[in-house]
Amino acid sequence: MTHYNTVLVGTDGSETSFRAVERAAELARDAQAALVITCAYFPAKPDPHDTDVLGDEAYQVVGSAPAEDSLRTARDRATKxxxxxxxxxxxxxxxxxxxxxxxxxxxxxxxxxxxxxLNTLTGRLIGSVPQDVIRHSPVDVLVVHTT
Incomplete structure (x- = not known):
């Protein structure tokens, strides 16, 4: 059996992605491996109106703030x-x-x-994240049943 040293898991902040994070954390724990949690994002374009309306909270609509929130929750769940x-x-x-x-x-x-x-009509027609990762990953991929 292969020993894994670094386990990578992605999250989008959804409950199902957090289930994948928890499973990856268990695997990393059992293998005494590092766990890397990644969140992809597209930054929102800054709008001067955001600053006027949101004030100090405007940072949440630009940059990686939503991804950082998802990563914080994922880290907490992985540690747990x-x-x-x-x-x-x-x-x-x-x-x-x-x-x-x-x-x-x-x-x-x-x-x-x-x-x-993986088993949706949209996934079959235009692809899905798990399908794309399975197809193009340079390393082993574990698909966790999260639905």
Missing amino acids: AGATNVQTQAVQGKPSPSLIKAAQDTGADLVVVGNVG
């Missing part, structure tokens, strides 16, 4: 599941290419994804 060496990273871009690049950049030897989108 027993992972001890947890790293997080917000990556600007589409989810599938961002996960694949993150696997290469971090030296991950396992990518964990949830199964959302």
Whole structure:
């Protein structure tokens, strides 16, 4: 059996993605591996009106603030599941290419994804994150049943 040193998992802040994070955390804990949690995002374009209306809270609609919130929750859940060496990273871009690049950049030897989108009509017609990652990942991929 292969020993994994670095496990990578993506989150989009959804409950199903947090289930994948928890499973990845359990695997990382059992393998005494590092866990890298990645969240892809597209920054919102700044609008001067946002600052006028939102004041000090305007930072939440630009940059990676929503991704950072998702990563904070994912880190908490991973730690609760027993992972001890947890790293997080917000990556600007589409989810599938961002996960694949993150696997290469971090030296991950396992990518964990949830199964959302695998058996949907949309997933069959235009693809899904799990399908794309399975197809293009340079390393092993574990698909977690999260639905």
